[in-house]
Amino acid sequence: MLEAARVAPTLAGPEWILALKQTAARGRRGRAWVQPKGNFSASLVMRPEGGPGQAALRSFVASLALRDAFLAMGVPEHMISLKWPNDVLLNGGKVAGILLESLGAGAAVSHLVIGIGVNLAAAPKPAEVDAHALPPVSVFGETGLKITPQDFLDFLAAAFARYEAQFTTYGFAPIRTEWLAHAARLGETITARTAQDETTGVFETVDEDGNLVLETPKGRRSIPAAEIHF
Missing domain, CATH: 2.30.30 (SH3 type barrels.)
Structure with a gap:
C-alpha cells in the first residue's frame, strides 16, 4: 500500500502491486498484519469516479472479486461467506481482509488504494490476532488446495475488473444484491x-x-x- 501511494501520481491507469514479502504490513486501525510465507498480499491503486462514499463501496466490489477468485481456484462455494464490511470467511474463519486508503485533499479522492491479504498457505497463530477476532484460517488448511500468490492474482484481477465494470456502469445496487446473497449471518x-x-x-x-x-x-x-x- 505504501508503494501504491508512492507510484499513484505517475500511473495512467489502475495497477496491481504484489508483495511476496512485507516488512511493514498493517491491517485496519494500524494493527499489525501477519504474513506467513506463501500468503497473498497485493494492492490495487486506481483513480475512482465519485467522492469518498463511492470509493468506500469498493470494499464490496473487492469482496465479491475475492469470492470469485476462490471459486476459480476450486474452493467449494458453500465454504465461502462475506463478513461486513471487509472480510472474507472460509468455513467461518477469516481467510482474507480488505483495507481501503484514499489519497487526495479534503473531500476529493485523487486515488484509491485497495489492499488485500489472503491466507493462501498458512494462517497466523491465534496469539498473533486480536483477542476478539474470528479465528484465522488458510485456504490450504481448510481445503488442501495449493496456489501461488502470482496465480491467485490472475484470478483476482480478472474478477475485480468484471465487478468494477458492473459497478461503474450500473451503480451499487447489483453489487449490493450479490453481496447480500453471500453475507455471513444475515438475519441473525x-x-x-x-x-x-x-x-x-x-x-x-x-x-x-x-x-x-x-x-x-x-x-x-x-x-x-x-x-x-x-
Whole structure:
C-alpha cells in the first residue's frame, strides 16, 4: 500500500502491486498484519469516479472479486461467506481482509488504494490476532488446495475488473444484491462495536450507502463503520 501511494501520481491507469514479502504490513486501525510465507498480499491503486462514499463501496466490489477468485481456484462455494464490511470467511474463519486508503485533499479522492491479504498457505497463530477476532484460517488448511500468490492474482484481477465494470456502469445496487446473497449471518443476531458504543441486533441488510442495518429493541439502526462480532 505504501508503494501504491508512492507510484499513484505517475500511473495512467489502475495497477496491481504484489508483495511476496512485507516488512511493514498493517491491517485496519494500524494493527499489525501477519504474513506467513506463501500468503497473498497485493494492492490495487486506481483513480475512482465519485467522492469518498463511492470509493468506500469498493470494499464490496473487492469482496465479491475475492469470492470469485476462490471459486476459480476450486474452493467449494458453500465454504465461502462475506463478513461486513471487509472480510472474507472460509468455513467461518477469516481467510482474507480488505483495507481501503484514499489519497487526495479534503473531500476529493485523487486515488484509491485497495489492499488485500489472503491466507493462501498458512494462517497466523491465534496469539498473533486480536483477542476478539474470528479465528484465522488458510485456504490450504481448510481445503488442501495449493496456489501461488502470482496465480491467485490472475484470478483476482480478472474478477475485480468484471465487478468494477458492473459497478461503474450500473451503480451499487447489483453489487449490493450479490453481496447480500453471500453475507455471513444475515438475519441473525450480531454485535457491532465502535470506540464509542456497542449495538446488538438482527442483521437486516446493508443499505444503498453500504451501511450495516440492524434491527434492535430500540428500532432500526444504520451503522457506517464498526467491528462486527458474532
